[in-house]
Amino acid sequence: MHTLNLGILAHVDAGKTSLTERLLHTAGVIDEIGSVDDGNTRTDSLALERQRGITIKSAVVSFTIEDITVNLIDTPGHPDFIAEVERVLSVLDGAVLVVSAVEGVQAQTRVLMRTLQRLRIPTLVFVNKIDRGGAQDTSTLRALSEKLTPAVVAMGSVDGLGTRGARCVPYAESDPGFTTRLTELLADRDDALLAAYVDGGAPLPYHRLREALVAQTGQALVHPVFFGSAVTGAGVDALIGGIGELLPTAGGDADGPVSGTVFKVERGAGGEKIAYVRMFSGTVRTRDRLPFGCDHTRGEGKVTAVGVFDHGAAVGAASVGAGRIGKLWGLGDIRIGDAVGATDGVTAEHFFAPPTLESVVVPSPPAGRGELHFALSQLAEQDPLINLRQDDIRKEVSVSLYGEVQKEVIQATLAQEFGIDVTFRQTTTICLERPAGTGCAFEVGDKDPNPFLATIGLRVDPAPIGSGVAYRIEVELGSMPFSLMRAVEETVGETLRQGIHGWPVTDCVVTLTHSGYWPRQSHSHAVFDKSMSSTAGDFRNLTPLVLMTALKRAGTTVYEPMHRFRLELPADTLGPTLPVLARLRAVPRAPSVQGASGVLEGEIPAARVHELQQQLPALTRGEGVLETGFDSYRAVVGPVPARPRTDHNPLNRKEYLLHTVRRITG
Structure with missing residues (x-):
């Protein structure tokens, strides 16, 4: 049995979820087709999704095409939930991009197709709603070619366009117009086929064209287009045939080393964390000790239960192997984007831009701040790009956003799932700071004005746009214990979340140029005395002062x-x-x-x-x-916008030391 992990993507309201329902019904998984308007679809399981009639969270269901188990992932179409789509893209073997025959190619359609092409994900196009008034076939196909990619070919024609009886008539090998268009499209991307076409003097055998179509579709070079209606079922049989024939199934060695990616995390009825994992290699079994992590974080947990998708829903299983999607229980610290198994050198990939908006969440009544932070932390597990920003000074918490609809969804989710009523302050834009030049600073331990038993020197240099933050050392590795080195590196990352103007600092290289510490000491016949020995706290407290001084000397834009x-x-x-x-x-x-x-x-x-x-x-x-x-x-041209700081402002030495020393002595 083969496995195909298939994504359904579209602009909002193009009919993705309706198509998912129709595919499940045609495959015999469900007896009755659910309706988005009635709120009874299989994949929109959240109460909020049913109320609003939109997909908010990705959902996995399965069906069978001959000897292929298709794990179908329904994704949100609204651009405010593009992060959900991003997490799914990394686990797909193929995709169906749904386009409305009425509205045509829309803004989100373009964004999705560009990304699918960049990632070389084999993609079929399904032109939906041919039964609706105003539906267009020829102009929609032309728009696909002009606005998305010229490498499209219609696999059939439409009869009764715009009527309830509209149907799709698949092209046959006896249709010379179809075979000519197919030959020209495929020959443009296959030299051997082009030579045979030019030199042969006769039409190429249809079986050879079909083999080339399968190969080029699997390489994401061409994109077959199917017409139909998810509501009436017209054209869906042809689409299912195309999915089974044209899209490649999953590979991977079930006996190889364990390797997979977490693309979704949810909480069960008892509050337990459940991780959705796409397995690329190896097999995970119940009771396995499984390492996981990403971006320098490492964890390990014992798998207490496994679920796989079969005939529509997840069922319990003893294991999940390469190529499949599984649900894993027992990994309490696992996060979206984590790799399972081999995690060395794995970093989270981002295919879309991060959120550029943020807003402060205000609980009502104000006394519920602790409950609010807990609830938002739970939501951030499912959507890390919410990116909570805690302001301990003003006792506020803000979230990152893609748009106003996402704000409404967070508000409704907090009310329905956690019983917390909130309002939002005005949405503001998230800016960035980049160093304008090079700046250096260093301070010697226990020497005025430095009260800490730590010597640190740092240099800040600008780096190429898009490179992020890099940390390097110019001191000898053995000049300090690893724990102290690590304390400096971690604090550099934390400090750069707020630059001179309060915005995150990026595209820079921070280099450790000086270091020094007091070895572990004690008085005669006494226990360890931290007043005469350096601790990680000394380095964590001093690093912000040195780094912000260097950054101020470098200047930021x-x-x-x-x-x-x-x-x-x-x-x-x-x-x-x-x-x-x-x-x-x-x-x-x-x-x-x-x-x-x-x-x-x-x-x-x-x-x-x-x-x-x-x-x-x-x-x-x-x-x-x-x-x-x-x-x-x-x-920014004109007045430079500033964001209020949420720390104790290392740019103001007196204020910072007053708070830090009071905290230590306290």
């Missing part, structure tokens, strides 16, 4: 997130729209006009996207269509 935008609007509304874009600090390129329609493209600060969305209907008589997506960070 604040960068704000910018979104690329594409605005389609009536040509006669270009005049009133351009001044509005200027007020929003957008930088549009020259507009293009074709007849009565115009297109504007350019960049706009992420902080102003929501405002543009609100003004657009009035500016364009309700006809404007806006597509936006994160593009890059740009240096």
Whole structure:
């Protein structure tokens, strides 16, 4: 039995979840098709998903195509939940990208297809809703070719388009138009096929074209397009046939070393943590001691139970092997993105931009802050990009966000699952700081003005954009105990979460240039005396002072997130729209006009996207269509925005030492 781990992806409301229901019904897994509107679909199991009619969390179900077990992963379509999609991409063998025949190629469709192509994930396209009024087949296929990729080929035609009786008629090998289009598409990417096509003088055998189609689809070079309707079932049989024939099944050696990736974490009815793992190699069994970790963190736990997906749902099993998706119990400290088994050198991959917005969460009544932090920590387990930011000074906690819908979902989840009512403050933009130059600082232990038994020297250098933070040492490895070295490195990472202006610092190299410590000592006939011996605390307390002094000498530039935008609007509304874009600090390129329609493209600060969305209907008589997506960070022009600090401000030495020394003596 083979396994295929298949993702269903789409722009919101294109019909992903409805297609999942239809696939399960056609495969005989469910007797009755659920409805998104009625809130009774198999994959939208959360109460909030049923109420809102959208997918918020990825869900796994399974069905069988001949000798293939398909683990189907339904993902969110709304851009505010793109992090859920990101976690799924790393575990897929193939994907079905759903496009609406009515709305056509939409903003999120483009983002998803670009990512699928970059990751070389074999992808079929399903054009849904051919039974709806306003459905288009020819123009949708043309839009796929123009806006997504020219490497698409329709696998059938549509009869009765836009009516309840619409159906898909698969092309046959006897159709010369289809075989010619298929030959030209495949020959462009296969030299041997091209030579046979040019030199043969006769049409290529259909079985050879089909073999080439399977090969090139499996290499993510071409993308077959199927038309149909998830509601009526039209075209779904052809899609299932395409999934079984054209997409590659999972590989991996079940007897090899254990290797897998955690792409989802949830809590069971008893509060226990359950990890969803895609296995790439080896086999995990109940009662195995399993190492896991990522990004320099390591853990180990005993697997107490295993579940695998079979005929629609997860069932208990003794083990889960290579190629399969399993649920593991007993790994209490495991996190999303962790590797299981061999974890050395594994880092979490990010395919989409991180959140660029944040907001303070305010509990009501204010006395519930402890319960709020616990609840948000539970949510952050399931979505690490929520990225809690605790402000101990103001007794506040903020969360990172992709958009306003995500804020509403967090608010509703806290109320329904934890009984906590919250409000949010105004959403603000998350900026970055990058060093403008090089800065150095060092302090000698127990020598004014340094009260700590630690000597530290640090240098901050700028690094290439996108490189993140690197830490290096120029002192001898044996010059200090490892625990003290480690304390400096860890504190550097923590301190750089807030730069000179309060924003995270990135794209820099921090180098340890000086080090010194007092060896473990004690008075005669007495126990260890930390007042005359260096501890990790000395280095943790001194590092922020030295690092922020070096950073201040280097100077930093604040960068704000910018979104690329594409605005389609009536040509006669270009005049009133351009001044509005200027007020929003957008930088549009020259507009293009074709007849009565115009297109504007350019960049706009992420902080102003929501405002543009609100003004657009009035500016364009309700006809404007806006597509936006994160593009890059740009240096702030004008007043530099600052974010209130959540630490005890190592930039203010007197305040910092007053708090730190009081904490130590206390």
